[in-house]
Amino acid sequence: MARTDSAPWLRQTLLTLLCAIDEGIHVVDDTGVTVYYNAQAAELEGLEPESVLGKHILDVYPSLDPENSTLLQVCRTKRPVLTQQQSFTNFKGQRVTTLNTTLPIIIDNRLVGAVEVSKNITAVRELSERLLDLQARVFDRNPDSTTSGRPIARYTFADIIGQNSKMVELKSLAQRSATTDSAVLVLGETGTGKELVVQAIHNASRRRARPFVAQNCAALPETLLESILFGTIRGSFTGAENRPGLFEIANGGTLFLDELNAMPPSLQAKLLRVLQDGMVRRIGDSKLRPVDVRIITAMNEKPFEAMRKGTLREDLYYRINVVTIGLPPLRERRDDSLLLSQHFISHYNRVFGRKVIGLAEKTWEVFKNYDWPGNVRELQHALEGAMNIIDGDIILPEHLPAHIREGNALGFAGLSVTGTDSFILSPGQSLHDALAEAEIRYVEQAMQQARGNVTLAAEILRIPRQTLQYKLRTRK
Ligand SMILES: Nc1ncnc2c1ncn2[C@@H]1O[C@H](COP(=O)(O)OP(=O)(O)OP(=O)(O)O)[C@@H](O)[C@H]1O
Numbered sequence: 495m496a497r498t499d500s501a502p503w504l505r506q507t508l509l510t511l512l513c514a515i516d517e518g519i520h521v522v523d524d525t526g527v528t529v530y531y532n533a534q535a536a537e538l539e540g541l542e543p544e545s546v547l548g549k550h551i552l553d554v555y556p557s558l559d560p561e562n563s564t565l566l567q568v569c570r571t572k573r574p575v576l577t578q579q580q581s582f583t584n585f586k587g588q589r590v591t592t593l594n595t596t597l598p599i600i601i602d603n604r605l606v607g608a609v610e611v612s613k614n615i616t617a618v619r620e621l622s623e624r625l626l627d628l629q630a631r632v633f634d635r636n637p638d639s640t641t642s643g644r645p646i647a648r649y650t651f652a653d654i655i656g657q658n659s660k661m662v663e664l665k666s667l668a669q670r671s672a673t674t675d676s677a678v679l680v681l682g683e684t685g686t687g688k689e690l691v692v693q694a695i696h697n698a699s700r701r702r703a704r705p706f707v708a709q710n711c712a713a714l715p716e717t718l719l720e721s722i723l724f725g726t727i728r729g730s731f732t733g734a735e736n737r738p739g740l741f742e743i744a745n746g747g748t749l750f751l752d753e754l755n756a757m758p759p760s761l762q763a764k765l766l767r768v769l770q771d772g773m774v775r776r777i778g779d780s781k782l783r784p785v786d787v788r789i790i791t792a793m794n795e796k797p798f799e800a801m802r803k804g805t806l807r808e809d810l811y812y813r814i815n816v817v818t819i820g821l822p823p824l825r826e827r828r829d830d831s832l833l834l835s836q837h838f839i840s841h842y843n844r845v846f847g848r849k850v851i852g853l854a855e856k857t858w859e860v861f862k863n864y865d866w867p868g869n870v871r872e873l874q875h876a877l878e879g880a881m882n883i884i885d886g887d888i889i890l891p892e893h894l895p896a897h898i899r900e901g902n903a904l905g906f907a908g909l910s911v912t913g914t915d916s917f918i919l920s921p922g923q924s925l926h927d928a929l930a931e932a933e934i935r936y937v938e939q940a941m942q943q944a945r946g947n948v949t950l951a952a953e954i955l956r957i958p959r960q961t962l963q964y965k966l967r968t969r970k
């Protein structure tokens with residue numbers, strides 16, 4: 495269609511997009527005069543767009559000079575400055591932390607300006623630092639107490655239910671690893687019990703009275719994760735404080751890095767250095783501090799697959815997989831699902847004050863035919879749901895979510911958009927709108943099947959959880 499070729503159409507699309515996104519956008523021409531500044535940038539900096547547009551940036555920001563302004567620096571060097579963390583007090587007196595990427599704009603080999611994209615990470619940073627301070631305080635208060643470092647590591651080997659031969663072998667391997675300080679890598683699909691095993695190892699090790707610190711590597715942007723792991727000293731970047739990182743907080747104990755393959759490779763290289771040297775350097779510090787930390791990592795992807803995709807560095811992999819514990823999916827240890835069911839039924843009998851005896855034969859048949867993509871977690875929540883609605887003392891198939899009853903564990907085979915008019919466009923409806931509507935229906939159906947569990951629904955739809963979260967947020 496010609497419409498998409500026309501420059502005004504493209505320009506208007508871009509402007510609409512720039513107003514709709516969450517990031518602040520600031521564009522200057524090659525002389526440093528602002529030519530575009532969106533409402534989000536104005537909000538971040540506490541300014542009115544009119545006071546910035548058409549002005550030179552040194553006239554707007556008194557604290558900037560040609561050296562420390564990233565926009566001017568990029569105009570000068572023509573080189574991008576990527577994901578820089580910056581904390582500052584804005585014009586309304588609010589403390590703000592942003593992640594900025596500044597890029598040169600080049601047309602026909604000539605620099606015509608620069609664009610800065612700023613993501614507001616103030617809330618994430620505040621929460622992470624509060625958590626860090628709390629963790630540090632909990633352990634500082636009584637470093638020798640056997641309980642002070644432990645509230646987070648509550649599981650022991652006795653909590654790991656399973657008599658399947660693979661599970662027995664694996665528990666014995668994990669128990670032996672608890673007698674050493676070697677790095678352990680725990681692998682397994684979502685809900686297979688990775689966290690359980692990691693905590694059990696810590697609690698059986700000589701480090702049990704020392705901290706157990708867990709960090710999910712997928713939860714934070716790179717620069718923040720770096721400062722959380724290694725710590726910072728005042729002034730190492732604008733707004734940085736003297737703060738120990740998780741390595742120092744976990745000193746003497748165990749540091750559990752979950753979803754390691756979500757850690758950016760450049761940070762993985764820094765992590766490897768700390769593991770090899772046994773020393774950590776806070777960001778901006780010249781001093782190296784010795785740390786005695788046992789590292790346990792976990793991933794829900796096969797390491798060779800992650801290395802092939804470039805999300806796991808090979809050198810780090812060989813350092814962290816001294817002991818590898820691979821948890822089998824529940825569908826490969828069906829013999830354990832009965833034992834696990836009994837365990838969860840007793841648990842919820844206690845919690846809900848019920849007297850459920852067990853599963854009906856038919857329910858057990860359903861369990862045997864179901865693939866359990868959410869593994870033990872899914873089984874646990876299916877039983878929790880059943881025990882909410884049950885009247886008698888036996889769990890029947892009708893107490894289970896429909897997709898389990900019908901054996902539709904995975905994929906679109908289990909999803910169908912109902913209604914005979916699904917493929918007929920309503921008058922005036924475009925293909926785009928019809929597809930968007932169908933997508934919403936698939937998403938809602940998956941959410942229903944997963945009883946609101948986003949991780950599970952994402953698995954049913956076979957899309958990343960983050961993608962589903964985005965779709966849920968933006969659905970009309
Ligand atoms: N063998 C087991 N015995 C008893 N409970 C288990 C077992 N395996 C898992 N669970 C329970 O299932 C739930 C999920 O386990 P866990 O959080 O350890 O999974 P995970 O592998 O870390 O999952 P994810 O990759 O999604 O983080 C927890 O409530 C845990 O207690």
Ligand SMILES: [Mg+2]
Nearest residue numbers: 685688689752
């Ligand atoms: Mg986990």
